[in-house]
Amino acid sequence: MKETFTKSMARNIYYGGSMFFLLVFIGLTYDTHQEIPKRDNHEAINEVVALGKRVWEENNCIGCHTLLGEGAYFAPELGNVYTRFGESTEALKGFIKSRPVEGIPGRRSMPQFNLSEEELEGIAEFLKYVDGIETARDWPPNIQG
Amino acid sequence: MKYQSQLVAQKYFIAALSLFLGQILFGVIMGMQYVVGDFLFPEIPFNIARMVHTNLLIVWLLFAFMGASYYLVPEESERELYSPALANLMFWIFLVAGALTVLGYLLFTYSELAALTFNELWPTMGREFLEQPTITKVGIVIVALAFVFNIGMTILTGRKTVVSLVLLTGLVGLAVFFLFAFYNPVNVVLDKYWWWWVVHLWVEGVWELILGAILAFVLIKVTGVDREVIEKWLYIIIAMTLITGIIGTGHHYFWIGTPDYWQWLGSIFSAMEPIPFFMMTLFAFNMVNKRRRDHPNKAAVLWALGTAVMAFLGAGVWGFMHTLAPINYYTHGTQITAAHGHMAFYGAYVMISLTMISYSMPIMRGKVANSQAAQTLEMWSFWLMTVSMVFITLFLTAAGILQVYLQRFTDTPITFMQAQEKIEIFYWLREVSGIVFLIGLIVYFISFFVKGEEPQGVEA
Known part of the structure; x- marks a missing residue:
């Protein structure tokens, strides 16, 4: 990897990316639970x-x-x-x-x-x-x- | 070995490998039952053999992860383990609980075991991979908490490295997501939805953090490449793991009564799940190519490279093969799933455990690496197990494609059992491959007892 891509950038992608998608997943989970009763x-x-x-x-x-x-x-x-x-x-x-x-x-x-x-x-x-x-x-x- | 308390790991590894042997023996029994349906019936019905096979796998991998942590963390933290006594105590509790549970599976019928362990008070049994009696699950939680506490205290009061912090995140995630094993509603859709929070978020989530951390640790040791470089790789690999893998859970939400949007989300995100595994392959080969030293433990390097390649093939390629919803519509719950499961677990989690064991066991036995003769035999076992696992996967894939065609794809579908009979030849070939795998494992065990002139060199 090039030097312009630093370790702290990699770390930020890790923390930022996983937190973001975890929150999205929790949101989708909430929405899914609204939908499930229609078909379960x-x-x-x-x-x-x-x-x-x-x-x-x-x-x-x-x-x-x-x-x-x-x-x-x-x-x-x-x-x-x-x-x-x-x-x-x-x-x-x-x-x-x-x-x-x-x-x-x-x-x-x-x-x-x-x-x-x-x-x-x-x-x-x-x-x-x-x-x-x-x-x-x-x-x-x-x-x- | 830099710290005396790292030695705790040794007994964890010995227990792990013993249970591994048990897992494979039951695998061979099941493989036989696929072709000779009444083999060991009714003494060991298939469902019992399978439960022993999968539960032993999970338990021995947990032993290996714990052993790896106890070895790795003191060295990374530059201090002795917070409490070696607690680590020893938890070892025996976990071993006895695991042994009693497996004996329970084998000595009683499953319904007797459920009654005996008061499953009716808090029913959690009888779900795939979570078949353990509720009381055993409570034991797992206690052991996991004590373990995470011990490791956490060591890390937090010592030198904090990226490797140890990523490992700790993975271990905390492992403990937290296991708690969903206690939620078991009557509503099957909800049951299945949350069941995957244990199973998927373990093996396609936090376990990959543990895998990445162990791989990074071993590569630092055997290649001597600058830690900064390796840690950057580790961050970016696990970032991709979680970015793709969390929403990737959606590939399990295609056909269980959940909304249709999961077909898109699950397909797109899980199609990207091979990316971190491919990066792991690039990472491992790059680091070995850029090595600054030739570590005398060639076998450990082979296992590390093998992990990267086989995890990519098993988890990445074989996972991708059936992860898109229109394909999964036909392949879901067939031998295709079994093929993927076998190579993914072997390539990712079995091989990383053996990598760590291969690297650390000689050091714990007072030498930097095993003798040439022992290493040669260990490499033989590597190839025997790895190649036979490739064949197990290929034969199951062939069986799966035919099963899908005969039972689901054709205009004139036949019944499940009729299809099973038609694909029997592949089950025989799989069983032969399974026996070769068992031989490979026995060769692996023998390699621990081969003497010879041990290589000289400084321990790193």
Whole structure:
């Protein structure tokens, strides 16, 4: 770097630049929080969904699946699984309930989590709620997730 | 070694490397589960293996950052560590908490662990990378605060250099942004929005400050280039990191229910995120070319140059590849993401940790550098691990492109599992590369025990 560009100039760009963009980011965060309620399907959130999110978390579902594209890439995307399963919470519950304890020879298989009826209802309602979130361009791109 | 208390770093590095081995072993298990789906099922389901793999990575990198700080800060501050006793105490607390957490993952089902640790009182578990029980998270905060206090007091009561102040900023940021791990609303959009304040602002924000500071320190030591020059580079690199990286968080706000303007902001700013990494590459090569001395530790120089190149490729190029919103629409949450994640973490954070370890461990063991034989073996491990990581990334990228096409891009998309079966060959190749990586790591460990005539020279 040329001598005309001094260390104190570099330092000022660092402090000035990062402070400026941090403040912009905080401003954008504020604005985003004004916009989020228009598309986050919060009307669907109730006690059952809240329980469902706990079930989702306490069985580490994100360790295999993605949810709106975030998580692990070992098992299908679940942000639109409610639609993929024919908009049926019963189908979701049935699938989760029917997983074989010992797995399937040679293949990937979801563990049997031994969920109670209440927990099954919760997780199904939770996935239905997430499916109702209005994502940009209606992501995921198609029914396969 | 100029100050006795720098020696604290040694045990941090040993712990870091031991956990690194554990991380890779679980990586190899997961790679196997990708092709033999019932491998170790139901004893170690994939989600558990993955959690151990990623959590061990985070914990060992934290050990390495702490060790690096304890080594670097006294030397920069020209005084002994504020409290070596506190550093030792925190080491054991962190190690025991980390070990108990990993044992908890392996000995109980995750839901049992959640019940056992009273997750219902303050639910924070079950989110990617933040799977630790809430009580462990509290432990992390305590360790981080004590650590930042210890390092901060050393820096603030000693000589203040740009390197140590940038490092301190990075460490304070690390501690502060981790606090968002405790915010976990039921609303998934809000949950995800703030989750990224930990994950993105760590790895694409403050961790890069830590990386830059460590790299600058090692380059000052091994090249003998004037500190003024190196500090100017450091400032401008981290300036670009934060200028692009903070709003660059927006590339995670494309598809989670956040406003559409993030598609523009996230694309534009994150497209510039490779710039600081490219500057880092220029920086490292320039400094080595302008070196005023030939440091006998050639291996450390190789790691430093390797960090700069691989961080640019993994974080910069592979990140850019899928960061523009119209492309990310198809690639989001596929093996493309996995490919990027692997090379970025290895290139940036694993390699900077190994750079620091390579430079400082011989000194802490009473010599300026290892013997030629030991260094040769260490360089072998460098190439084995780095080349196999390049191949892991290439195979996952190939798998990802096919996955995107088969499952999302074509007019006749097939299901996730059908697509996975079609791309199986790439998972086999990735697993073979993973085993080569493990061999490289074992070679690395062996290099610590190779004797031979040690080079003479003054310590710097």
